Amino acid sequence: MKVPDQQGHFGKYGGQYVPETLMALLEDLEKNFRQSWQDPAYKKAFKTLLREYAGRPTNLYEAQRLSRYFETLKVYLKREDMLHTGAHKINNTIGQVLLAKRMGKKRVIAETGAGQHGVATATVCALMDIRCEVYMGAEDIERQALNVDRMRLLGAKVVPVNSGSRTLKDSMNEAIRDWVTNVRDTFYVIGTVAGPHPYPWMVREFQAVIGQEARTQFLKKTGKLPDYLVACVGGGSNAMGLFHPFFNDKGVRMIGVEAAGRGIKTGQHSAALGAGAAGVLHGTKSKLLQTPDGQIVIAHSIAAGLDYPGVGPEHSYYQQIGRAEYVSVTDQEAISGVHLLSRTEGVIPALESAHAVSYLEKLAKKAKPGSSVILCLSGRGDKDMGTIKSGQSI
Numbered sequence: 001m002k003v004p005d006q007q008g009h010f011g012k013y014g015g016q017y018v019p020e021t022l023m024a025l026l027e028d029l030e031k032n033f034r035q036s037w038q039d040p041a042y043k044k045a046f047k048t049l050l051r052e053y054a055g056r057p058t059n060l061y062e063a064q065r066l067s068r069y070f071e072t073l074k075v076y077l078k079r080e081d082m083l084h085t086g087a088h089k090i091n092n093t094i095g096q097v098l099l100a101k102r103m104g105k106k107r108v109i110a111e112t113g114a115g116q117h118g119v120a121t122a123t124v125c126a127l128m129d130i131r132c133e134v135y136m137g138a139e140d141i142e143r144q145a146l147n148v149d150r151m152r153l154l155g156a157k158v159v160p161v162n163s164g165s166r167t168l169k170d171s172m173n174e175a176i177r178d179w180v181t182n183v184r185d186t187f188y189v190i191g192t193v194a195g196p197h198p199y200p201w202m203v204r205e206f207q208a209v210i211g212q213e214a215r216t217q218f219l220k221k222t223g224k225l226p227d228y229l230v231a232c233v234g235g236g237s238n239a240m241g242l243f244h245p246f247f248n249d250k251g252v253r254m255i256g257v258e259a260a261g262r263g264i265k266t267g268q269h270s271a272a273l274g275a276g277a278a279g280v281l282h283g284t285k286s287k288l289l290q291t292p293d294g295q296i297v298i299a300h301s302i303a304a305g306l307d308y309p310g311v312g313p314e315h316s317y318y319q320q321i322g323r324a325e326y327v328s329v330t331d332q333e334a335i336s337g338v339h340l341l342s343r344t345e346g347v348i349p350a351l352e353s354a355h356a357v358s359y360l361e362k363l364a365k366k367a368k369p370g371s372s373v374i375l376c377l378s379g380r381g382d383k384d385m386g387t388i389k390s391g392q393s394i
């Protein structure tokens with residue numbers, strides 16, 4: 001079965017659970033993306049910017065000291081942390097803002113939690129000379145002052161959101177509201193493989209460059225395919241970007257690492273796949289953190305980029321059909337992951353990516369000796385230095 005289908009379903013997940021006023025917009029967006037994605041001129045512009053502006057291809061680096069530490073694993077890092085703006089998010093914002101320009105839109109809006117997607121969007125909007133407004137929870141604006149300054153420096157307007165928990169999920173609600181009101185001239189750039197169809201599919205297509213490159217690079221280096229793929233999962237875009245191109249390689253096992261926060265039992269975590277149930281949020285059906293009567297529960301993670309109560313529908317589907325496995329790692333374990341990679345390889349990972357690094361400790365205990373792993377190093381840790389320093393004592 002080809003996923004998503006025409007209505008954007010990944011098995012029983014995905015779809016378009018939106019008010020009728022949004023349907024025409026989504027159909028228009030889908031039509032434009034479908035056409036653009038088949039247009040050599042658009043693809044060339046996308047590929048050129050990825051290469052010359054963002055810094056692709058990223059290296060697939062054999063982490064020998066880290067591998068020696070684990071003994072049983074041979075670890076390769078897909079270095080998305082080396083991209084412009086420091087993470088994989090720019091792959092997607094380049095694709096979407098190019099599409100916005102092509103559709104003749106005059107204004108781009110985005111939602112952001114930690115500010116990483118906001119910065120990646122503001123960056124590409126500056127480059128392409130298009131107005132940019134970013135919705136951000138008032139709570140997040142306080143916590144992530146540096147990224148707010150970055151967005152403003154890049155010429156974007158940061159709009160504080162004071163409703164609900166004043167965090168990411170509320171910013172997404174506000175962005176959707178804005179989009180419905182200003183349909184004609186506005187393009188909404190979603191930051192991960194979530195939201196209504198066509199977003200999960202479109203964002204996956206933009207991020208799949210991660211897995212396409214990694215697959216070719218790994219084959220070239222070793223002459224075979226890896227045993228494992230490991231990536232952290234917030235909304236799920238870096239993980240899906242790595243996983244998707246390996247979907248048909250049955251021998252390659254995929255492991256997504258969610259945030260267990262203060263521990264799954266405390267209820268303060270972001271493990272939508274591990275501990276959530278099916279429901280509808282932000283226009284899509286997927287696994288969600290919710291109360292028994294369907295109210296969304298506030299997520300927690302030390303990594304701001306993982307702090308989302310939902311997850312992309314394609315991951316829920318991969319979990320359901322058993323194509324990928326989803327595990328979780330606590331705040332404390334993620335901090336250990338930061339230290340481990342910093343000390344063994346001289347690479348300071350983002351707290352999000354450190355969840356994936358930390359899971360290798362567990363994988364190393366059960367994997368067959370000599371197993372090879374591609375780990376998606378989704379971003380660099382500079383942005384997290386404050387948290388990492390205070391986290392040493394949590």
Ligand SMILES: *Cc1c(COP(=O)(O)O)cnc(C)c1O
Binds near residue numbers: 192235237379380
């Ligand atoms: C935003 C972010 C994530 C989480 O987003 P996904 O859509 O799950 O990839 C992971 N790592 C970094 C560095 C991020 O900035």
